Amino acid sequence: MTFELEGFDLAAFVRATLDEDLGVGLPGGGHDVTAESVIPADARFSGVMDSRDAIVVAGLPIAEAFFRAIDPAMEIEILRAEGEEIAAGSDLMRLAGNARAMLTAERSALNTVQHLSGIATMTRAYVRAIEDFGGGAKAKLLDTRKTIPGLRHLEKYATRMGGATNHRMGLWDAAMIKDNHIAVAGSVGQAVGAARAAGIARIICEVDRLDQIEPALAAGADHLLLDNMDPAMLREAVDLVAGRAETEASGGVTLQTIGAIAASGVDYVSVGRLTQSAPAADIGLDFTPL
Numbered sequence: 204m205t206f207e208l209e210g211f212d213l214a215a216f217v218r219a220t221l222d223e224d225l226g227v228g229l230p231g232g233g234h235d236v237t238a239e240s241v242i243p244a245d246a247r248f249s250g251v252m253d254s255r256d257a258i259v260v261a262g263l264p265i266a267e268a269f270f271r272a273i274d275p276a277m278e279i280e281i282l283r284a285e286g287e288e289i290a291a292g293s294d295l296m297r298l299a300g301n302a303r304a305m306l307t308a309e310r311s312a313l314n315t316v317q318h319l320s321g322i323a324t325m326t327r328a329y330v331r332a333i334e335d336f337g338g339g340a341k342a343k344l345l346d347t348r349k350t351i352p353g354l355r356h357l358e359k360y361a362t363r364m365g366g367a368t369n370h371r372m373g374l375w376d377a378a379m380i381k382d383n384h385i386a387v388a389g390s391v392g393q394a395v396g397a398a399r400a401a402g403i404a405r406i407i408c409e410v411d412r413l414d415q416i417e418p419a420l421a422a423g424a425d426h427l428l429l430d431n432m433d434p435a436m437l438r439e440a441v442d443l444v445a446g447r448a449e450t451e452a453s454g455g456v457t458l459q460t461i462g463a464i465a466a467s468g469v470d471y472v473s474v475g476r477l478t479q480s481a482p483a484a485d486i487g488l489d490f491t492p493l
Contacts, residue, residue: 210372252294261286274305276300277300286363302490322481336462343368381428393422394422434467
């Protein structure tokens with residue numbers, strides 16, 4: 204299965220991850236001492252990857268890449284689609300090939316699928332909480348930059364599989380003016396004005412008070428991040444903005460509160476815990492000698 208993400212080098216990620224596990228470059232490193240000492244070189248395994256949890260699937264093509272990096276001839280059948288919601292006990296992948304290769308790639312493959320499926324599963328729960336609250340909420344769920352270094356592209360891919368919309372990918376694709384920027388610039392208006400004068404195409408400005416909204420809009424903000432406001436205050440903020448910019452609720456959002464927050468009329472709700480705190484899915488891989 205072909206897997207491509209803009210800005211992400213799958214082959215380099217797979218190689219670096221396997222090299223780390225194998226200890227490439229370290230004294231005595233560069234090989235799987237357990238598999239090489241215990242498993243005959245020509246031994247073959249079949250295997251089944253399955254989920255012990257009900258999950259939203261994410262990362263199977265990456266798992267496939269780990270196995271093929273060590274045994275290009277490995278027979279691999281992916282059984283579930285990315286973004287598919289499955290019941291506990293469902294099989295995800297079948298494999299057959301060199302036993303040593305399977306054992307060497309197993310942990311890296313499982314770690315990736317467990318982590319990404321955990322993110323996708325939590326994300327789907329937040330999307331459903333918005334949908335189930337009622338009140339005609341139009342808000343879309345956003346992720347954040349609270350990602351593990353080196354894994355941002357994959358983690359944001361996983362939130363998409365769960366039904367979220369990616370926010371900024373990094374520091375380069377939009378200005379995000381927050382309280383520390385404002386403190387140095389002097390005011391909300393001065394900070395936004397400086398970004399606009401610099402030719403920044405998209406300017407997001409954080410506000411935590413209603414009296415900051417008009418200066419931010421007057422200076423040219425395209426998107427207001429309404430920080431740590433309760434639903435009543437959010438409704439007031441949305442009324443003040445009156446469609447002149449996109450609005451995003453952020454800060455302390457939980458599964459229990461996101462419905463009411465979304466129903467305030469904001470365009471977006473951002474949740475850092477999607478990538479920062481999602482638990483790994485319980486996914487295993489069982490082998491049988493051939």
